[in-house]
Amino acid sequence: MPNVWGKGGIHEGKYHRHSVENDVRFFAGWKILKELYQKIEQPTYRSVGIFAFKLAARITEALNTEAEMFVIDQEGGFIFVRNFPILKRWKAIDKVVFCQRCGTRNNKFDMACSKCGANLVHSGKRKFITERQTVYRIPFYIKLAEPFSDEMVKFLEGKKGLLFPSPYTGKAYTRNWAYNIIKDYGKTVGLNNLYNHWFRSQRLMQLATEYKFNREELKVFSGIIKDETLDHYVKQIQPYTEKLGIEMDSQRFAELMEKKC
Ligand SMILES: [Zn+2]
Numbered sequence: 043m044p045n046v047w048g049k050g051g052i053h054e055g056k057y058h059r060h061s062v063e064n065d066v067r068f069f070a071g072w073k074i075l076k077e078l079y080q081k082i083e084q085p086t087y088r089s090v091g092i093f094a095f096k097l098a099a100r101i102t103e104a105l106n107t108e109a110e111m112f113v114i115d116q117e118g119g120f121i122f123v124r125n126f127p128i129l130k131r132w133k134a135i136d137k138v139v140f141c142q143r144c145g146t147r148n149n150k151f152d153m154a155c156s157k158c159g160a161n162l163v164h165s166g167k168r169k170f171i172t173e174r175q176t177v178y179r180i181p182f183y184i185k186l187a188e189p190f191s192d193e194m195v196k197f198l199e200g201k202k203g204l205l206f207p208s209p210y211t212g213k214a215y216t217r218n219w220a221y222n223i224i225k226d227y228g229k230t231v232g233l234n235n236l237y238n239h240w241f242r243s244q245r246l247m248q249l250a251t252e253y254k255f256n257r258e259e260l261k262v263f264s265g266i267i268k269d270e271t272l273d274h275y276v277k278q279i280q281p282y283t284e285k286l287g288i289e290m291d292s293q294r295f296a297e298l299m300e301k302k303c
Contacts, residue, residue, distance in 0.1 A: 094241035101238035109201040179265040
């Protein structure tokens with residue numbers, strides 16, 4: 043299978059740190075997503091991938107979804123998603139000073155270490171104490187007519203509480219659990235290194251390029267607030283190749299990148 047995932051999407055061998063900027067240049071397309079999901083027969087495993095994509099969710103957010111977050115409105119033709127927490131917001135709540143001589147944690151205004159007496163103005167290291175902030179996305183919509191919406195509805199049927207609880211802990215499955223599954227399924231479609239974040243970035247790319255979401259719309263849908271991240275997707279909205287009349291997609295792009303001259 044050719045590398046349709048963009049240069050950087052497949053890596054042989056050693057550990058590679060993924061970055062959205064390098065890995066995701068195109069929406070891979072519904073056809074490829076269908077091919078991938080078809081290979082994943084186990085419903086829970088498949089749903090993790092589907093929910094992560096459809097919600098443009100971080101994998102931890104997808105794993106922590108609860109049935110009550112979804113209202114299915116058949117008449118309106120959409121799934122309404124509410125109270126969807128954003129799990130990456132941290133807030134600095136205090137500052138402390140670590141003594142670099144003995145490691146003791148001191149209060150932010152201390153001039154000398156409470157244990158060894160070292161001068162903290164010179165040998166103190168200031169650090170923020172942070173706590174996770176509970177922030178929610180603005181409620182958002184998923185069209186029922188979109189691919190995989192039926193699967194979401196089916197999976198939600200009769201469910202209460204966490205959608206992906208581990209039978210061992212009762213808590214949501216972890217990102218490592220998902221990582222192992224996703225990596226294995228990637229291999230079944232010829233991807234040696236499919237990774238958790240891929241689903242989220244693919245959805246963002248799809249929203250930007252297919253639905254032509256602008257920056258504000260992407261922000262509302264995904265809860266992203268970082269400008270560089272939004273820019274990465276927004277700049278794909280009107281690829282200049284389109285204006286030049288050049289047809290380009292991920293497969294063609296990958297071929298060009300790999301072509302011997
Ligand atoms: Zn000390």
